[in-house]
Amino acid sequence: MKIVRLILLILHIGIFFLLVGMLLNAYVPPKVFPWFNLLSLAFPGLIFGYVVITLFWIFSWKKRAFVFLFLGLFFFNSTMRWVNYSPTKNETPDLKVISLNAKNGNLGVKNIESFVNAQKADVVLLQEYGGNRDYHFEGLKRFPDTAIVAVFSKFKIIQHKGLVKSNFDHTNVYVSQTDIDVNGNICRFINVHLQPFRFEKKMINLGENDKQGEEKLKNIVKRLIPVFKIHQDEVANVKKAVENSPYPVILAGDFNSVPNSYEYYHLLNGMQDCFVEAGKGSATSFHDYKFPIRIDYIFASKSIKPISYKVDRSVKISDHFPVIATFKLEK
Template identity: 55%
Template sequence: MNAYVPPKIFPWFNLLSLGFPVLMTGYILLIIFWVFSWKKRAFVFMLAGLLFLTPIKRWINFSSEKKETGSKIKVVSFNTRAGTMGKDEVIHYLKSQDADVILLQEDGGMEYPALKDYNRTASNGVLSILTKHKLSNEKLIKSADEELPAALQADIEIKGKTYRFVNVYLYPFKFEKEMVRLNGNSDANEEKLKDIIKRLIPTFKKHQGQVDLIHENIESSPYPVIVTGDFNSVPNSYEYYHLSKGLEDAFLTAGRGSATSFHDYKFPLRIDYVFTTQSIKAISYVVDRSVSISDHYPVISELSLVEK
């Protein structure tokens, strides 16, 4: 329903999308219970479960190995949390990746002396794009009444062809761990849940305006588009459906295993993405869990570019 119903009209579908892993786990456990109880409804629910295969694959996927065709580039998308967990570590990591394009969220206006060979967009304290290639036409995407930009776009010329990169950072929920950590006190937990919902609903509605603005810019692009970033939204959400409209999810094409990218809470959350114009094919998609230098894991994707 999130593909059709905007949060400003009915935000509760978007709220349910946050609990999709729990809902699906409950669904599967019920089927198993009914199978062992010899209930005919188990088979009905098994067949109905086929409808959820693609939604499940947005969280956990096992794609086949892709063959490399034509020229390719390596793209890294990473919410660095402004280097608060180690600026030197962040810089060293980015340098070691030797990526063609690096798209950073919450970069805090950091300097990257080790990446002096990269061209970089102007610092705005939130979003940065760095590339080894020719960079032009950078533009912040934001509405007049918003303090933070919803996205940063720039055109990058690679091997004589121009591609538009859109680095997304939707408005954050601004939760602290203690705000979402439940304990044995039922009254306190009830108040926490109410406070969480009070924060979530207005943010969903704010996201709707940001998503519409970003989508307009994507639709008007004269070039093939690569969209990455921290969407602060899970798969199956309104934000996911509308920002991926007409694009391919690189994880669905080339990802393997879990796409969980935010690890600060002990709950599976995929909120970082790489989407591409359909003519650009993902060869690989990796959530790099080998480093914990932010509350997000870096997302790395190799893309096969359009050759004409």
């Protein structure tokens, strides 16, 4: 039994340092050391292992349980970005926003239209909406877009422009900026679709034997690292637009990045994660794989108050679940 406890202790310490490495994404960019960003992908498994071993020490009546409980507090905020509970805010919102990666409308444009029309949203931000797909949302006007991102609003558009173009196809805008007059309050909406990794399910399935699994794992890492570095440049452009905005900002979309990643920390800087402020349950938004992934977000300037945040898992109109948030604007 002593050997088992020693192995668990070494494993527990190892997991702790891996989690600390993940926190360094707030400071170390992918172009300097991309491996910390890989740790953010493993966070659900790492924190689960950390909690399970901590419980083992508690039930074993070991004093080290208190040490690991205390050290675990360093990862409290990291966990709240995946699973959270916020009390209901009994305020009437001024604005309702939907963000959805539409998967090019492959699961049915009419299905997306029916969902959005039932929600009575004020602003809809679509990513991968399908190029020339023709969406008709009741009471919402469509504004200039590209094959990647599209904006629909019932309010007046003041200005609209592209911010970030695809690293591979410079005709496609992956991030757009739209200034919208919301009942006298001008807000800047930044619709984000960071560079995708272009994975397929068969690439994620590691295979039936160790050799196949090892080879596929190497290929996954080879695909992840270059995209992390592309994201660093894209994030810099988005941050510049946020920092230079004369208006409060709502930043939403498919970040192709999980919580506690470099992208998350740096896009969140000066903003608030609306799920952390007003969400309940799990924020997991991508359901095409068997393991939990949160890559869809709605952030807001601190002058905008999130009232509610929901990942709607009742519909499967894409490989992403729709993300819905409501807000109270300062007068």
